[in-house]
Amino acid sequence: MKQKELSIWLKLIIVFCGLFGLLFCIYVGPETGREILLGSENFKTLYKPLITFIWVTGVPFFIALVLGWRICSDIGSDLAFTIKNADRLKMISILSMVEGLLYIIALLYLFADGSYHANVLIVLLLILFFSVVISVFTSMLSHLVRKASEIKQDNDLTI
Template sequence: MKQRELSRWLKLIIVFCGFFGLLFCIYVGPETGRELLLDAENLKGMYKPFTIFIWVTGIPFFIALVFGWKICSDVGWNRDFTIINADRLKIISVLAMLEGVLYVVALLFLFVSGSFHTNVLAILLLILFFAVVIAVFTSLLSYLVRKASDIKQDNDLTI
């Protein structure tokens, strides 16, 4: 697969992730909250904060997609192993860690308030797990891209 074709496929995946993220923030999250929180008598007051929380956690997700798009553009132009892309991956890692922190705070809030529902806990823990996995792997990729960039610069200087 050529780099331009790979770049197009990766950008298509990012578009689908953005579409599904937008669908989650606008429809799935609020509807799930409505079903889980408004049906339970003791959780009715949590619906609006839950919806706002979903929207707030969408912000780092969409910022990370923008950085991913920029990385894909650089891959298409054969500028994949650069310090700039290593920094972008590091930013994506930090954004994923921020998502993880937000979900840990949400879990702590639910435990402290005693107003948790098993399905909400499962969803929050699943999202927290994915945030941690993304943070670890993008941090690792950032390190590897930085090392590859250093090797590429050394090779460019010796030739």
């Protein structure tokens, strides 16, 4: 697969992730919250904070997608191994950890309040797991891209 084709495929994946994120923030999250939280007297007060929380946690997600798009553009231009891309991957790792911390705070709040629902806990734990996995892998990729960039720079200077 050529770099242009790879770049196009990766951008297509990013578009689908963005569409899924929008769908989750605009429809799935609020509707699921409405079914679970508004159906019970104990959880009614958590509906508006849940919607706000979903929108707040969507911000790092979409910033990471924009950074990923820029990395894909560089891949298509044969500039994959650059310090700039290593920094972008590091930023994606940090954004993913911020996302994870927000979900940890949400879990702690639910446990402290005692108003947790099994379905909500499962979703929060899954998102937390994926944010940690993404953070670890993008951090490793950042390190590898940085090292590859250094090797490439050394080779470019060699006659």
